[in-house]
Amino acid sequence: MNFFILKNIDEYKVTYQLTAAGYIALIAVFIVLFSIGCMIAEKDKKIGVRQIAFSAMAVALAVVTSMIKIVKLPMGGSVTLFSMFFITLIGYWFGVKTGILMAVGYGILQMLIDPYIINVYQMFLDYIFAFGALGLSGVFSKVKNGLVKGYLLGVIVRFIFSFLSGWIFFAVYTPEFFNSAFLYSVAYNGAYIGLEAALTVALISCPPVKKALVYVKNMLV
Template structure:
């Protein structure tokens, strides 16, 4: 179809070598831009880049540790969204957003499922990029919990949108329509992971440890 993707037998598209290369460059550019533009000074920018990269690496690893999978995609992972939310909690909206967008690009590199450019944009860039909304609460009381909730709701919105528009035809007859199906389907795995994560980060020793990590990240 193009220089970056080729059609496969399933009606979807596979990334070409050029496509993978372009996404790697975009990923690197987003990480560097986040640190350069939103870091307050050179030393801080370097630390922000290192901490952001470490958090993204942990998010990728934990995204592969799945408590359970759903048949049409989506899973409850071992706190993978939390690690991306933490970046916004540490560095604010700008730093969190660029890191979350970079993570979306990385997820596209690792496990691409492309039906069309709009679907790819919604499922990967916008859905994972929404986790950067946590940065709006980085200086707020109970900012991590507030930020996490808003970030997950943002991802849920785009996951719902994708499920309704691009995958609604797969809704079983037990659901009245594609809208309800997408709301329930995407809410089941995102809601389950969110509840588990919120319980864990509300435990006093865990909350204290996360505050200590934040101080190290921004000092």
């Protein structure tokens, strides 16, 4: 394990940092996932080069906007410039299968860019499952107001995974005035996820933005 991850110990916490080999391994995993997407595209007539290209573009936009942090919390989590929205767009455009695949890839990229790892289980909850959940937006890809509904579903499930991670692995940081790791995790994760979700829903509910997004989806489909 030390070959891929280094343990950092200080007075207050133990965290893990990826080694060069660890970064290479994660990049390899992302390449494998992207290759799987390409193979699916060849076998499934419903999935094509345009779908892969627009999905990659959405992931790139999500990565860029995730670096623009309006609010950043001390133990991970931040309000970004609508980064979750770009990932949920993939599911809205192309359905659950592609949405989850690309969302998991995005989670791996977030591990590469800004890792906060305590152990393997927390890593999966916070990066693979939580970000991968955003791909569930595809559940409502074919219904009226599907983008808002899908976005909210993805964000709610992401919150659940982030909450579980906070409750299980970050309970030691619960302030005394909360007196409950459960409530602290709800408040901590709900604060940044809820604020970004509220701002995003307000944006995509605006008639001009909504009309433009529907036009783009109709063009792709």
